[in-house]
Amino acid sequence: MVSVATRAAIDAEIAKMPEKRGALLAALRLVQAEYGYLPPEVMEEVAQIFGLHPTEVFEVVSFYNHFHVQPRGRHEVNVCTSLTCSLRGGRGLLRQLQAYLGVRAGQTTEDGRISLGHEECLGACGNAPMLRIDDTYHLDLDWVRTQQLLDGLE
Amino acid sequence: MLRITVDGTAYEVEEGLTLLQALDDLGVLMKGVDIPHYCWHPKLSIDGSCRMCQVEVEGVPKLQIACDTPVRDGMVVHTGNERVRKAREGVMELMLVNHPLDCPICDQAGECKLQDYAFDYGQMHTRTREPRRALKKRVDLGATIVFDQERCILCRRCVRFCREIPGTSELAITQRGDRSTVETFPGKPLENDYSMNVADICPVGALTTRDFRFKVRVWFLEEVPGICTGCSRGCNVHVGVADDQVRRYTPRRNDEVNDTWLCDYGRMTYQEIGAPDRISEPAVRGDAGQLVGTTLEQAVECAAQLMRTAVEKEGPGVVAALASAHATNEDLAALRGLLAALGSETHGVPIVTGPADALLIRPEKAANAEGARVAGFGEPGLLLDKIRGGGVRVLIVLGHDIIHEQFLGSPEALAALDGVILLDTHRSRLEQVAHVVIPARHLAEKGGTVTNFEGRVQAVPAALEPAFEAVAEAQVLARIASALDLSISDESERKRETD
Numbered sequence: 001m002v003s004v005a006t007r008a009a010i011d012a013e014i015a016k017m018p019e020k021r022g023a024l025l026a027a028l029r030l031v032q033a034e035y036g037y038l039p040p041e042v043m044e045e046v047a048q049i050f051g052l053h054p055t056e057v058f059e060v061v062s063f064y065n066h067f068h069v070q071p072r073g074r075h076e077v078n079v080c081t082s083l084t085c086s087l088r089g090g091r092g093l094l095r096q097l098q099a100y101l102g103v104r105a106g107q108t109t110e111d112g113r114i115s116l117g118h119e120e121c122l123g124a125c126g127n128a129p130m131l132r133i134d135d136t137y138h139l140d141l142d143w144v145r146t147q148q149l150l151d152g153l154e
Numbered sequence: 155m156l157r158i159t160v161d162g163t164a165y166e167v168e169e170g171l172t173l174l175q176a177l178d179d180l181g182v183l184m185k186g187v188d189i190p191h192y193c194w195h196p197k198l199s200i201d202g203s204c205r206m207c208q209v210e211v212e213g214v215p216k217l218q219i220a221c222d223t224p225v226r227d228g229m230v231v232h233t234g235n236e237r238v239r240k241a242r243e244g245v246m247e248l249m250l251v252n253h254p255l256d257c258p259i260c261d262q263a264g265e266c267k268l269q270d271y272a273f274d275y276g277q278m279h280t281r282t283r284e285p286r287r288a289l290k291k292r293v294d295l296g297a298t299i300v301f302d303q304e305r306c307i308l309c310r311r312c313v314r315f316c317r318e319i320p321g322t323s324e325l326a327i328t329q330r331g332d333r334s335t336v337e338t339f340p341g342k343p344l345e346n347d348y349s350m351n352v353a354d355i356c357p358v359g360a361l362t363t364r365d366f367r368f369k370v371r372v373w374f375l376e377e378v379p380g381i382c383t384g385c386s387r388g389c390n391v392h393v394g395v396a397d398d399q400v401r402r403y404t405p406r407r408n409d410e411v412n413d414t415w416l417c418d419y420g421r422m423t424y425q426e427i428g429a430p431d432r433i434s435e436p437a438v439r440g441d442a443g444q445l446v447g448t449t450l451e452q453a454v455e456c457a458a459q460l461m462r463t464a465v466e467k468e469g470p471g472v473v474a475a476l477a478s479a480h481a482t483n484e485d486l487a488a489l490r491g492l493l494a495a496l497g498s499e500t501h502g503v504p505i506v507t508g509p510a511d512a513l514l515i516r517p518e519k520a521a522n523a524e525g526a527r528v529a530g531f532g533e534p535g536l537l538l539d540k541i542r543g544g545g546v547r548v549l550i551v552l553g554h555d556i557i558h559e560q561f562l563g564s565p566e567a568l569a570a571l572d573g574v575i576l577l578d579t580h581r582s583r584l585e586q587v588a589h590v591v592i593p594a595r596h597l598a599e600k601g602g603t604v605t606n607f608e609g610r611v612q613a614v615p616a617a618l619e620p621a622f623e624a625v626a627e628a629q630v631l632a633r634i635a636s637a638l639d640l641s642i643s644d645e646s647e648r649k650r651e652t653d
Contacts, residue, residue, distance in 0.1 A: 055339050
């Protein structure tokens with residue numbers, strides 16, 4: 001069951017929308033913030049709140065990269081690998097990260113500390129290569145600085 | 155009414171329809187006006203995703219999809235000019251970019267829209283060099299359906315079907331772009347009473363029924379119109395016959411009866427036709443008390459003798475009949491005719507009931523329950539009381555529904571009779587008390603008319619010959635009558651002979 005606070009936040013989002021289902025994305029973000037991911041029973045609960053079939057919620061969840069149906073690491077580290085970043089070393093940075101953490105993009109380290117990934121255009125082309133750790137951008141990176149950032153994560 | 159012109163022909167169509175709907179209602183879609191389409195289905199909501207049905211509408215700069223373009227008065231449409239052809243070729247090329255070339259092992263081959271339209275709009279050579287996307291070839295969506303991800307063209311027909319017809323919504327299109335695929339919700343397989351319809355409406359070979367998969371190439375099938383015998387709805391089916399065996403039922407469109415659907419239970423009743431427990435040989439009870447195989451002539455004579463003896467001893471009132479709700483109207487008329495000629499008025503029909511739903515499935519589990527009532531056969535209770543009271547000596551029985559637990563539950567109550575003459579398609583415990591057993595034909599083997607629960611009389615031809623010698627019940631009864639020197643004035647029987 002989603003918490004009372006999350007449920008209230010979902011209802012507040014629904015109130016903003018002309019059609020209830022317009023608030024589905026916002027609701028899924030809120031619920032994922034609470035659980036860390038979206039297991040089937042949670043998707044079903046959201047479907048119930050919105051009067052949708054669980055499969056309709058599943059379709060939306062699977063469409064967006066930012067929604068996860070599997071448990072994630074405590075921190076998300078996502079390297080931008082769009083064209084500009086790749087030209088300035090984004091892909092090289094990703095390769096180094098994979099070797100350093102011992103996981104491939106899309107996987108989570110064994111200690112459950114970091115989920116590594118890459119994504120397309122985070123809108124910081126002028127400061128490539130860059131990556132996102134949870135909700136924070138880290139710009140103009142080199143390997144030394146990246147290592148420091150990673151080691152600082154608990 | 156609005157007037158539209160399609161390829162030079164004027165049509166009057168109803169307001170509020172889209173172009174494809176209007177042409178379908180006129181009965182000309184794909185029968186004169188060929189607008190290829192994948193995602194549009196007459197009984198499902200409009201999706202507009204496949205882009206195959208593009209046509210040119212005069213006065214509209216861009217091509218329009220016929221499935222989602224409302225008809226307007228004075229609309230002039232071109233469905234096959236060069237511009238339309240080019241557009242469809244483009245759609246086909248993109249659809250085939252990732253489609254596997256596995257037609258030789260694909261069950262849909264021969265009845266595949268992708269194949270058909272590739273002949274009309276496909277390129278001889280591919281312009282892409284990239285490898286085709288490799289996905290899963292065998293995904294179990296549920297107990298009845300197997301899914302091939304590579305063949306799917308993402309038309310969403312199956313998804314819409316599950317949401318709109320049974321309302322169960324097990325299927326979803328998940329992921330996006332070229333990773334899109336059909337999936338079920340985690341832990342919730344495709345499981346509803348109509349699940350196998352998704353294989354019928356799949357325009358390609360992505361969804362196949364586990365039952366029919368890899369069984370027979372469809373071009374070896376002779377598809378004969380038939381009626382499903384699962385319940386009193388009387389759903390129209392195609393009986394698919396190959397090598398003198400029924401291989402499948404698929405729904406045959408009838409908007410008055412079953413639209414384009416068929417329930418899974420009814421669909422599987424085709425297996426009864428070739429079942430190993432068919433009664434395949436006439437038999438009579440010998441001196442040792444065992445049923446002994448014999449010829450039809452002998453069995454008929456034996457049946458006539460039992461009836462003759464009983465009538466001579468105690469009068470015609472001691473001969474009674476149990477009709478079957480599985481028999482055709484012609485069989486039932488012959489039974490009434492025989493009883494009338496004998497002068498017996500003792501009869502009834504057991505109709506087994508079961509679960510029903512609001513879509514197709516009716517509670518009465520026989521195709522001709524209503525026909526039996528119309529023919530004058532009532533509840534069997536009075537007849538059974540008379541049997542228990544010793545007022546019946548010889549009983550003609552069609553089918554074995556009488557020993558269903560909703561009626562007698564066992565054949566013991568009939569054991570004291572002097573004669574039980576059984577005309578039946580399948581073996582049952584009723585044979586234990588029968589003195590004469592005569593094999594009967596299944597509806598698909600004899601054709602005829604059955605009357606559905608709404609009183610709709612539906613006629614079908616015979617789809618195949620039985621694997622053994624058997625004649626329809628009507629003919630068996632006529633032979634018994636002539637052995638008794640009775641003439642049964644049966645309209646339908648006379649009609650059949652003159653036809």
